[in-house]
Amino acid sequence: MTAPVLTEPDAAAPPAPSLAARVIRGVLPYVLALVLAFVVAGIVIAALGYDPVEAYRTIFTTSFKTNFGFTETLTKWVPLTLLALGFTIPLAVGRFNIGGEGQLLVGATAAAGVGIVYADLPAAVLLPMVILAGVLAGSVWAGIAALLMGRFHVNEILSTVLLNFVSFQVLDYAATEVWTDPAAGVAATRGVGEGAELPTLGGPPGVHAGLLLAVAVTLVTILVTRRTAAGFELRAAGTNPRAAGINGIRVERVAVFALIVGGALGGLAGALEVSGVHGRAIEGMQTNFLLLGIIIGLIARGSAVWVPVVAFGIAILEVGASSMQRTVGVPAEMVLIIEALILIFLLLSDVIAGRLARRVT
Amino acid sequence: MNEFAVLAQLTVVAMVPYLLASLGTMLGGLAGVFSVSQEGVMLLGASVGFLVSYGTGSSTVGVLVAAGVGAVFGFALGWATTVLRLDQFVVGLALFFAATGLAGLLYRIVIGQTATTPLVDTLPRLDIPLLSDIPLLGIALFSHNLLVYLAALLAVGLWFFLYRTRAGLNLRSVGENPKAADSLGIPVVRTRLWTTAAGGALMGVAGAFLPLVYTGTFTEGIVGGRGWLAIALTFFGGWRPQFIVAGALFFATMDVVALRAEVSGIDIPSQVLLVIPYVATLVVMVFAFRWARVPEFLGRNYDRESRTG
Numbered sequence: 156m157t158a159p160v161l162t163e164p165d166a167a168a169p170p171a172p173s174l175a176a177r178v179i180r181g182v183l184p185y186v187l188a189l190v191l192a193f194v195v196a197g198i199v200i201a202a203l204g205y206d207p208v209e210a211y212r213t214i215f216t217t218s219f220k221t222n223f224g225f226t227e228t229l230t231k232w233v234p235l236t237l238l239a240l241g242f243t244i245p246l247a248v249g250r251f252n253i254g255g256e257g258q259l260l261v262g263a264t265a266a267a268g269v270g271i272v273y274a275d276l277p278a279a280v281l282l283p284m285v286i287l288a289g290v291l292a293g294s295v296w297a298g299i300a301a302l303l304m305g306r307f308h309v310n311e312i313l314s315t316v317l318l319n320f321v322s323f324q325v326l327d328y329a330a331t332e333v334w335t336d337p338a339a340g341v342a343a344t345r346g347v348g349e350g351a352e353l354p355t356l357g358g359p360p361g362v363h364a365g366l367l368l369a370v371a372v373t374l375v376t377i378l379v380t381r382r383t384a385a386g387f388e389l390r391a392a393g394t395n396p397r398a399a400g401i402n403g404i405r406v407e408r409v410a411v412f413a414l415i416v417g418g419a420l421g422g423l424a425g426a427l428e429v430s431g432v433h434g435r436a437i438e439g440m441q442t443n444f445l446l447l448g449i450i451i452g453l454i455a456r457g458s459a460v461w462v463p464v465v466a467f468g469i470a471i472l473e474v475g476a477s478s479m480q481r482t483v484g485v486p487a488e489m490v491l492i493i494e495a496l497i498l499i500f501l502l503l504s505d506v507i508a509g510r511l512a513r514r515v516t
Numbered sequence: 517m518n519e520f521a522v523l524a525q526l527t528v529v530a531m532v533p534y535l536l537a538s539l540g541t542m543l544g545g546l547a548g549v550f551s552v553s554q555e556g557v558m559l560l561g562a563s564v565g566f567l568v569s570y571g572t573g574s575s576t577v578g579v580l581v582a583a584g585v586g587a588v589f590g591f592a593l594g595w596a597t598t599v600l601r602l603d604q605f606v607v608g609l610a611l612f613f614a615a616t617g618l619a620g621l622l623y624r625i626v627i628g629q630t631a632t633t634p635l636v637d638t639l640p641r642l643d644i645p646l647l648s649d650i651p652l653l654g655i656a657l658f659s660h661n662l663l664v665y666l667a668a669l670l671a672v673g674l675w676f677f678l679y680r681t682r683a684g685l686n687l688r689s690v691g692e693n694p695k696a697a698d699s700l701g702i703p704v705v706r707t708r709l710w711t712t713a714a715g716g717a718l719m720g721v722a723g724a725f726l727p728l729v730y731t732g733t734f735t736e737g738i739v740g741g742r743g744w745l746a747i748a749l750t751f752f753g754g755w756r757p758q759f760i761v762a763g764a765l766f767f768a769t770m771d772v773v774a775l776r777a778e779v780s781g782i783d784i785p786s787q788v789l790l791v792i793p794y795v796a797t798l799v800v801m802v803f804a805f806r807w808a809r810v811p812e813f814l815g816r817n818y819d820r821e822s823r824t825g
Contacts, residue, residue, distance in 0.1 A: 307802045316744045324787035486624040491617035
């Protein structure tokens with residue numbers, strides 16, 4: 156009698172992929188995606204009767220030509236990175252947080268509210284309160300979706316998205332009924348107290364100090380997801396929920412927690428926009444941060460290390476877009492098409508690169 | 517009493533975009549492909565539908581082109597998830613972005629910035645002879661534009677097709693158990709391709725309905741979450757046409773109630789009224805996700821060579 160065979164006798168570990176295969180899988184898709192996206196968009200720009208070379212030169216140089224352009228790029232980088240991380244952290248457990256917009260807006264509303272009501276407090280007290288208010292509001296907002304998901308199995312894509320539409324009205328109520336500023340010309344709250352405004356770094360014109368906070372948050376996210384037990388549980392619950400569950404990880408609870416953390420980052424982004432950029436909460440202040448955050452998270456393939464890098468690239472495109480519209484005349488909407496094309500071509504290139512890599516191993 | 521008839525008529529009109537978008541979602545979903553690009557495809561349908569109607573002067577052409585563009589996006593989703601087997605949610609989101617960007621860009625290119633809002637004629641109302649003379653019901657049900665009637669016929673037709681014909685049974689088997697369907701010779705990939713394309717076409721028409729019936733013009737916020745609500749509605753309706761119609765009635769009623777209460781000047785902040793449809797949907801979903809039957813293979817890609825799939 157032989158012992159029962161638990162593994163197939165010829166089941167060996169697959170050979171480690173060669174360097175060439177790894178380069179093809181890792182680098183080639185990005186190169187292909189970027190080249191294809193800009194070529195296709197360039198053809199469209201040319202077909203519309205503009206000069207694509209001039210358009211691209213404006214896009215890529217605006218951020219680096221002047222102090223102002225570079226400052227604007229860094230300022231854009233802050234909410235983009237935070238929203239992208241807010242998307243990728245739940246994504247690690249396989250959940251889609253499409254509610255960054257709402258989390259940002261309620262965070263901004265709460266931060267502005269605290270900054271207005273306690274306007275007389277000194278900065279040392281008020282500033283932490285304002286930022287904390289934003290973070291809390293964002294977590295509560297995502298917490299509603301997390302509760303519905305964890306307890307009632309309501310699809311989180313739907314609940315987070317629907318809460319975005321509710322958040323528009325929350326901000327509208329605050330801006331038109333509670334802390335209204337009739338002199339603003341647009342629907343906006345009054346300005347926050349001086350103590351609620353973030354100091355400026357460098358300059359002129361300078362970047363608000365929230366940049367440091369965003370960098371710190373990014374570093375902490377990288378450390379936690381890669382080097383701690385909590386981060387391991389997060390990744391395990393995402394890659395193989397069944398195996399994780401058998402090994403004692405409570406997958407549903409990890410998912411709920413990840414979604415709430417994602418909301419906290421969205422709320423933080425809102426608070427920083429209020430206390431660092433606008434000095435108040437304004438309707439429409441979220442522009443297209445939601446879409447961009449998701450695009451960044453997907454292009455970075457959910458990696459916290461690559462999110463800040465991709466976010467910087469997207470910030471350059473966004474800052475260049477308005478300048479391109481002014482000087483070359485190409486509609487700024489073109490840039491959203493380029494960004495979507497990069498993502499689509501990246502997905503397609505993955506397939507091509509996967510097939511090529513299999514051939515060289 | 518007359519006011520009741522008018523309200524009922526408004527509600528029936530408001531049902532149509534939900535119904536079309538949701539039936540489109542259902543069609544792809546029953547074959548196993550879950551789309552999340554409704555909001556974008558509807559916005560593109562609205563933009564294209566408006567622009568073509570504006571350019572050609574024919575709203576029929578506008579609706580048809582919107583359907584065609586929607587079909588292209590639906591087909592792209594089907595192709596990327598069946599032939600290339602890419603993740604359905606990620607591809608859906610990417611197409612949502614592309615459609616959103618394209619909608620704004622096309623409007624900007626064709627219309628540019630104008631001082632006056634460009635307008636098209638909204639679809640004419642066709643009274644059905646005799647039936648439209650019935651008191652109350654006549655105005656509510658039989659005095660609408662052509663698209664309303666077509667949407668109703670489509671819902672009935674889809675129900676008959678899916679639950680009373682062999683082809684419909686085959687289609688549903690692809691979304692329930694593609695391996696079994698495949699072994700019986702049902703073309704899984706081809707089924708997924710045509711259902712997602714047809715579903716996309718319906719979403720495009722749902723979008724075109726908004727400028728061509730409601731506003732006569734295109735704005736960036738014209739869809740206003742209806743695409744996402746349509747996904748919720750599809751779950752709520754248990755992926756079956758008859759319940760989706762009932763759900764669409766609920767969503768449309770919420771829309772009309774919010775609108776009506778605002779006009780009538782009840783002393784409630786307008787913001788509270790405007791969130792009614794979204795909050796009601798969130799509450800309803802708590803129950804919907806308990807009883808709703810979802811196609812077994814929804815959201816998953818089929819790999820003929822995989823052992824587990």
